[in-house]
Amino acid sequence: MRTSSSRVAGLGTTVFAEMTEVAQRTGSVNLGQGFPDTDGPDWLLEAARRAIADGRNQYAPGRGVPELRRAVADHQRRHYGLALDPDTQVAASTGATEAVAAALLGLVEPGDEVIVLEPYYDSYTACLQMAGATRVPVTLRTPDFRLPVDELRAAVTPRTSAILLNTPHNPTGAVLTREELRAVADVAIEHDLVVVSDEVYEHLTFDVPHVPVATLPGMAERTLTISSAGKTFAVTGWKVGWASGPAPLVDAMLAAKQFMTYTSGAPLQPAVALALDEGDGWVAENAARMRHQRDLLCDGLETAGFGVLRPEGTYFVTTDVRPLGFDDGLDFCRRLPELAGVVAVPHQVFYDDVDAGRPLVRWAFCKRPEVLAEAVDRLARLR
The missing domain is CATH 3.90.1150.10 (Aspartate Aminotransferase, domain 1)
Incomplete structure (x- = not known):
């Protein structure tokens, strides 16, 4: 290893x-x-302009505006059958990158090991270094970038505390199959690991389904799922993301986020809520x-x-x-x-x-x- x-x-x-x-x-x-x-779509941009004109320009709640949290919960239920309490199990972030950083800072202790699928989005490196953690790469290799399950199992040590998952996967474009995710789930459950799952490309798959790892048996209670409006609605500069999952994991992410940006894009959040509700x-x-x-x-x-x-x-x-x-x-x-x-x-x-x-x-x-x-x-x- x-x-x-x-x-x-x-x-x-x-x-x-x-x-x-x-x-x-x-x-x-x-x-x-x-x-x-x-x-992104004109109606989404107009919704943001309308929110600005309506005076929604001061700090949003640190957890996110209520309509966005409710829209995220409805989205997860509608698309994946996941039941979430929008008041305790959803929080907004300044893009998915901040949510990943805050999650690792809030959930990982210095000296912990975190398993990461390699190659990996470059911010993961900095986030893990800020958390004082050691990354343990499990490499997806050409030509098909499939998950090497035996290597994943071998990567776990007594110091492992989390798996940082990314599917659909940047930079390879691989989408983990249900069977591959079942292997991740088996490892996480056996070793009592938290999974931080970056799913920002959830709606950009071709011919294959995206399966959130939180939908697998035994995983909803140990998975923090992260996504954002940037990739889904082609507004990458808005930097409106969210995390959802068990209240203790969401709270841990918020404990770090409050000292990073505290809050995010007040007039953009209601526009994103509209997009999640009506933009399928x-x-x-x-x-x-x-x-x-x-x-x-x-x-x-x-x-x-x-x-x-x-x-x-x-x-x-x-x-x-x-x-x-x-x-x-x-x-x-x-x-x-x-x-x-x-x-x-x-x-x-x-x-x-x-x-x-x-x-x-x-x-x-x-x-x-x-x-x-x-x-x-x-x-x-x-x-």
């Missing part, structure tokens, strides 16, 4: 910033950072659009000669650069603006095991079809 606490927190963020700066300086198509280049049709249409954009980019990358690992969900597709004669994704990404006028992100920044991610590159397909088509045309220069 590998454990690590020495990887420099923020390496991923540093590379994202570098690639975005390069894209702006060189006029490259930026498929690096994962945010849409179109806004738009969410389904958006997922269909994203599937089309995924296929457009994947087909173009295949034509350009990449080894394409077509994702089951999220905003991202992973490619292997070795068929094009490269063996280092970081070097490839730094050369790509000059070679083709496109920007992407190397997988290495998401790994402790750098060798496992060395030949892999992540591309974002949450861009307008015409932008993706331009990127595909430019990538044809690599053939």
